[in-house]
Amino acid sequence: MLSFMQDWNSVIMLWLLPVVFFIHDGEEITTIEWWLRKNQGNPWLSKISPVPISWNKHITLQFTYAVLLIGFVLTSLTVLTAINFEIGSPFNVLFAGFAMVILLDGVKHTAASIFLRKYTPGVITAATLEIPYGIYALYRFLHADMIVDMASVLIGTIIALPITLLLVWIGLTLGGRIAPFRHET
Structure with missing residues (x-):
């Protein structure tokens, strides 16, 4: 079998992680x-945000800051994984963990839309990109010996999920501080 880096399908799967992330988060942005703002009166809304929503600020800019922070980390991880690929590399396990986080995010978005019975930000690309990418990438990485087994995916996810949540919190918090106030017309 070809090594992972000689198998172009596997190389493409690496680079699709930040691509899928940015397309999905572009829909969200x-x-x-x-x-x-349309759902501002729903009481559950304050429970799903890791930081308080500043209704008098540009929420889009606040959210964009968090997306750029996470996107920078994912792209950096992709570069490190591609450059340092070898069987058993810790980058492979961490990368697989982030692929699983992408899959879980897709499932979360889809489940939220089903539960609410309406569109939620990101659901289209979650269902059409994140879920298929996450499933196929993990399958591909297992069969290309990038990761040894599902235990490696679990370990990577245990590491990647708190990192992702921390980056979301930092990005939204800093974004909330630098986002400009809205001027009502």
Whole structure:
């Protein structure tokens, strides 16, 4: 069998992680403020945000800052994984963990839309990109010997999930501080 880095399908799977992330979050960025303001009266809304929503600020810019922070980390991890690939590399396990986080995010978005019975920001790309990418990437990485077994995916996810949540919190918090105030017209 070809090594992982000689198998172009596997190399493409690496680089698709940040691509899928940015396309998905592009959908979220373009719809988040409209959706939040439309659903502002729902009591569960404050329970799902890791930071308080500043209704007098540009929420889109606040959210974009968090997306750019996470996207930078994912792209950096992709570069490190591609450059340092070898069987048993800790980058492989961490990368697989982030692929699982992408899959879980897709499932979360899809489940939220089903539960609410309406569109939620990001659901289209979650269902069409994140879930298929996550499933196929993990399958591909297992069969290309990038990761040894599902225990490696679990370990990577246990590491990647808190990192992702921390980056979301940091990004939204800092974004909330630098986002400009809205000027009502």
